[in-house]
Amino acid sequence: MNNNRPPFRLLVWLAVATTIQLSVLAFSQNVPVVQKVDPPNWWAGLTPEVLLLVQGENLTGASVSVNERDAMIGRTQASADGHYCFIWLSLKPKAHPGTLHINIKNPSGSKTVDFSLLLREDTKGHYQGVSRDDVIYLIMPDRFSDGDPSNDQPFYDRNAPKGYHGGDLRGVRNHLDYLHDLGVTAIWLTPVWKNADSDYHGYGTVDLYALDSHMGSMQDYRDLVVAAHKLGIKVILDYVANHTGPKHPWTTDPPTATWLHGTPDHHLDPTYDFAGIVDPHAAPRESRHMLEGWFAGVLPDLNPDDPLLGSYLAQNTIWWTESATLDGYRLDTFPYSSRASWSLWHKRVKRVYPEINSVGEVWNVDPTITSFFEGGRTQFDGVDSDLPTMFDFPLSFAIKDVLLKDQPVQRIVDVLQRDSLYLRPEILVTFLGNHDTRRFMSEAGADKEKLKAAFALLMTMRGIPQIYSGDEIGMPGGDDPDNRRDFPGGFPGDAANAFSATGRSPDQAEIFNYLQSLLQLRAEHPALRDGRHLHVGWDETYYAFVREDSKEKLFIVFNNGKDARSLSIPTGDTAMQLAKTLKPLLGAPAAQISGEQIQISLGAKSVAIYAVE
Ligand SMILES: [Ca+2]
């Protein structure tokens, strides 16, 4: 703890005791027992108040006091069964770091809880938010690299597709140079908090205030972020507000009567259709199962509209952000919690971290559906989600359908033509795949040329691109959990090491090198990051477009044909009308401009990029 001041105990003579007697006990009671306090600590000067959730026994009717001059108990609220007590702890703006002694007392006795107020880290270089200058890399830490075999157990079995494989935070830190070399500027780690049994993926938490032991220690987490920031790499928290794991203690013993939607015995089956939310004419029953059903039929559904849980979740997010100096959020299963609750969550988090932003998982093929969840405007129901941006699932499906199923290029243009549905299409997070989808290379008809073309589109089109770890070396992988195979070279005894240039197969190297050159191009050309995206032309199998800002213009042509094509692209009344010459980039074939036509011979399933002069 960072504290140069004398312990508060010495300052007691200055302090004013604040005690609130809740109620007179109508029955005899045992001494208060405290098993857990959420959050386990806070920071001096971070917020004017912190809501403590004390879990234990015999807490009903207890009086709570704190004998320190910088803190005051606002009010308390205990559950009827005495297992929980909420404590509103007010903190002075200039509260000093140190240990608060919170006394919880009933007629049978008392219990004192030590609660640390830490000194905040310097905020410079932290809590940055993600921007169009970033390229995000998604890592499932258990499957990336084992940097500390001492934390591999329990449930460690590298042969079990759904067991722990040993990867951890130190493993990620060990390979930051690899990511930096590739050109990545932000990493999104799937949840690192404590899960039960063999839930290696992290999406079934049993304690929102603990790191899973397989991941390492909080110090490992902090060390990873510090090392990442030194390389200019941001770190994104995967936040799951919709549900917990089935073994979370709340499942059978929730802190309030409305903490969860339902109980293990009586809850709604889930649906995964967002139409009932988006449709202004829908009856509540059309969204009830989606909002309140237990995801996958087993995950206890949190009710973030419970005001206490709403406060708990926002505060929990702030605790992780502050603990590890994080830079952004990926919001899991975004539509499955009410947008009103997300709005409050965003406001609470932004109050502390104005620069930080979030990207929501809104899994749908249709931009008319996905765009509804974007924040910044009030929808028909009077709610503004405050969500800055989301993953561009419609574009991801379109790119794969076009390249892999030979669907008309119009599929991609269709998505872009609906960009006016969004307030900020330019910051949508674009991607080919993630830990929930089949890998590109395991889709029917995939090959490395198509993957390279897909990456070229991703890195030249509008949006903030996200790469799923392993796709940069063309890793195969079918449906979950096959799409979560171990990264080669990250684990003891691996036959090959794809983290090293010499350890990559020729195919792996070809894909990696091409993607690396695309990221370098993107870094060198601001127009590819923040320029306007303008159509030039398209037909069944080609699409030509421009990215331009006030200083430069790039021309990109995609041939989705199964064969090479000699294209003659009309440029009249387009952003290319006045173009004089085309300078090929990344090995693009020569292209000629004659009058208002551009002539290009382009190989099958390939993308060519030009600087326009
Ligand atoms: Ca390990």
Ligand SMILES: [Ca+2]
């Ligand atoms: Ca829900």
